Each structure stands twice: as C-alpha cells, then as structure tokens.
Amino acid sequence: MTVFKSMQINATGLNLERLKLDTISTNIANANTTRTENGEAYRRKVVVFRERLSAETDRQSGLASVRSEGVSVVGIAEDQSDFRLEYSPEHPDADENGYVRLPNVNMVDEMIDLIRTQRTYEANVTALNTSKSILKKALEISKD
Amino acid sequence: MNVNGIGTGSISRIADKQSSNTGTSFKDIINDQLSKLNDSQIRADQMAQDFISGEVEDLHAVMIATEEARLSLDLALQVRNKIVEAYKEINNMQL
Amino acid sequence: MPDYSYSMIKNALDASSMRQRAISSNIANINTPNYKVNKVEFEEHLKNAINGTSLKKTHEKHFGANGIGDVKATIEKKKNTSLDETGNNVDIDIEMTELAANEIYYSTLIQLLNAKYSKLNAAINR
Numbered sequence: 001m002t003v004f005k006s007m008q009i010n011a012t013g014l015n016l017e018r019l020k021l022d023t024i025s026t027n028i029a030n031a032n033t034t035r036t037e038n039g040e041a042y043r044r045k046v047v048v049f050r051e052r053l054s055a056e057t058d059r060q061s062g063l064a065s066v067r068s069e070g071v072s073v074v075g076i077a078e079d080q081s082d083f084r085l086e087y088s089p090e091h092p093d094a095d096e097n098g099y100v101r102l103p104n105v106n107m108v109d110e111m112i113d114l115i116r117t118q119r120t121y122e123a124n125v126t127a128l129n130t131s132k133s134i135l136k137k138a139l140e141i142s143k144d
Numbered sequence: 145m146n147v148n149g150i151g152t153g154s155i156s157r158i159a160d161k162q163s164s165n166t167g168t169s170f171k172d173i174i175n176d177q178l179s180k181l182n183d184s185q186i187r188a189d190q191m192a193q194d195f196i197s198g199e200v201e202d203l204h205a206v207m208i209a210t211e212e213a214r215l216s217l218d219l220a221l222q223v224r225n226k227i228v229e230a231y232k233e234i235n236n237m238q239l
Numbered sequence: 240m241p242d243y244s245y246s247m248i249k250n251a252l253d254a255s256s257m258r259q260r261a262i263s264s265n266i267a268n269i270n271t272p273n274y275k276v277n278k279v280e281f282e283e284h285l286k287n288a289i290n291g292t293s294l295k296k297t298h299e300k301h302f303g304a305n306g307i308g309d310v311k312a313t314i315e316k317k318k319n320t321s322l323d324e325t326g327n328n329v330d331i332d333i334e335m336t337e338l339a340a341n342e343i344y345y346s347t348l349i350q351l352l353n354a355k356y357s358k359l360n361a362a363i364n365r
Contacts, residue, residue: 202252208352218360
C-alpha cells in the first residue's frame, strides 16, 4: 500500500544492511579459511547494490517520472584482489615454495564496515519510526 | 478569533460570487451549491476507495477529503435548517 | 482578501510527504555508489510566487491572486555537493537533521489544519 511507501523505502535499507552484516560475518568467520570447495582460499564477499528506481505514470497528468525508492540488491560478488601470502611450509595447503594463500579478508576493514553498517541500520530505523509518527499524525486530522 | 456566523449573510456572499456566472436566481445558487456538495461527497468516497485499493500516497489527503465532505454536509444542513426556520416564521405571520 | 492559507497548508502537507519519501530514500542509499541526494523544493517556489518571479517559464502560470495557493513541491537530484570516493553525496548528518525537522513541520501543519477546521466547525454549528 503506497501510503506506507516511506516505510517501505527504509525497509529496503534495513534489508540491505542486514545482508551486509551477514556478509561481513561470513568474511570474518572465514578469515583464515585456506581451502574452499573450489580448492582455493576463501575470497572476500561484498554486496553489490544500487538505487532502486521505479518508473511511474502520474494518474492525473499522465506524466511519466522516475522515482527514487530506496535501494535494491544486485547480488553478492567476490572481491578480486589478491590473496595474502604467508610463508608456512608445514601448512597442509602450502604450495611448492612453502607459501600459503590466505583469504583477502582484512579484519580492520571488516570492522569498519561493520560499524558503518550498524550506523546505517540505525539511521534507517529512525527514519522508519519518523514515517510512522507522521502517519499517526495524519490520523489526528480533525479528531474531535 | 474571527468567527463568521451562518445566516443570510453567507448566502448573499455566495450570491455575489456566483452572480457573474450563474445569474442571480436563488434556485441556481442552491443547485450550484448542492452539486458542489455532491462533488465533495463523491471525492471523499473516491479517496476512501483509492486508499483501500492502495492507490493513495498521502494519508492526509484522505483525511482532508473526508473532513471537507463532512463540513460541506454540515454547512448544507445548517443552511437548510435556517431556510426552513425562515419559511416557518413567514408562515406564522399574521396577515 | 482571498484566503490562500488553506490551500497552502494542503500543498505544504503534500510537500512534507514528498520530502519524507525523499529523505527515506537518501538514508537507504547512504552507501550507494554514485548516488545523488534527493531534494524537494517547496519553500523556494513559494518565495518566488510571493515575490512575483517565477523560475520555471514552462509553467505558463501567472502567479496572480490565487497563484500562491497553487504552488506545489517538486523533487530533483542535488548534484553540486561534495562527493565521497564512490561518487555518493549523502551527508548522513544533514539527512538526520532534515528528518527531524520534517516531522515537526508536518506536525505543525496538522495543527494549523485542525485549527482551521475547528473554526469552520464552530462557525457552521453556532
């Protein structure tokens, strides 16, 4: 129902941040995974997203317009930057030179992303609550 | 607070506004106002319908349309009451 | 003297709703690469109408006696503010401030509207 459009918009934001959170958690949990199903070390995952636009035709004027309505998730991609190399000849996954390929996950970066995700999540919650207040206010029109 | 009473005063104001396009006939004035009243009721119903079917974007628009319809109806009822009162008063005059 | 204030209040409420959606989208897109902030223009249009100057010539509307009551809000993307490294120009602090301000704006308008309705009610049912 489009009366709740504002809230739905922030819902897309909440959705995105939650997905990001899951992705960050997975990255952190796999920070040292040297072997995955494809034989390689774990590759850092990132969420790809973009602005959600909707094409609408105004009923009265017949004008078409594009409206900004939150975010939409495109998918989850793998960070293609290089693996870290560590010299560790006894490691079962060491190559012929004794180097192990470790995931391209940087703990500090993940922590920063985590904090940013949390802040953004909270901002979206605040916006959603404000939208709710506004709707309640509208119901008070001439409430005698 | 500036409060205007409803009485013949408002009807003459309506007459002033309308005389340019509908003529000064009282019947025309009443008909015009009645159709406006009807429009406001229809608009309110339409708004309610749009809201329920999910077409409305602004909740306040629905509340406003409803309130405008209610006030129009109230006004029309009061005007009718005054007219009926006046009629009765004239009827009771000793001739 | 014609009473624009009732139509102005209605248009301002529409503007505030539009603004709420714009701000919501800005907040959802805080981290979206290349995202540009949504901005709703209403007060500027009103000022122009009151001063008798109209920016958009495409409108053909002459802001005469009733013009001020007909001014509506428009929404556009703000492109001239500073960008971060991903091309995004959302400033979360500005958006949160706008969010709070808009809520108060809306509440105030509702109160003004109710005051008008009270007066009408009293006048009709005296």
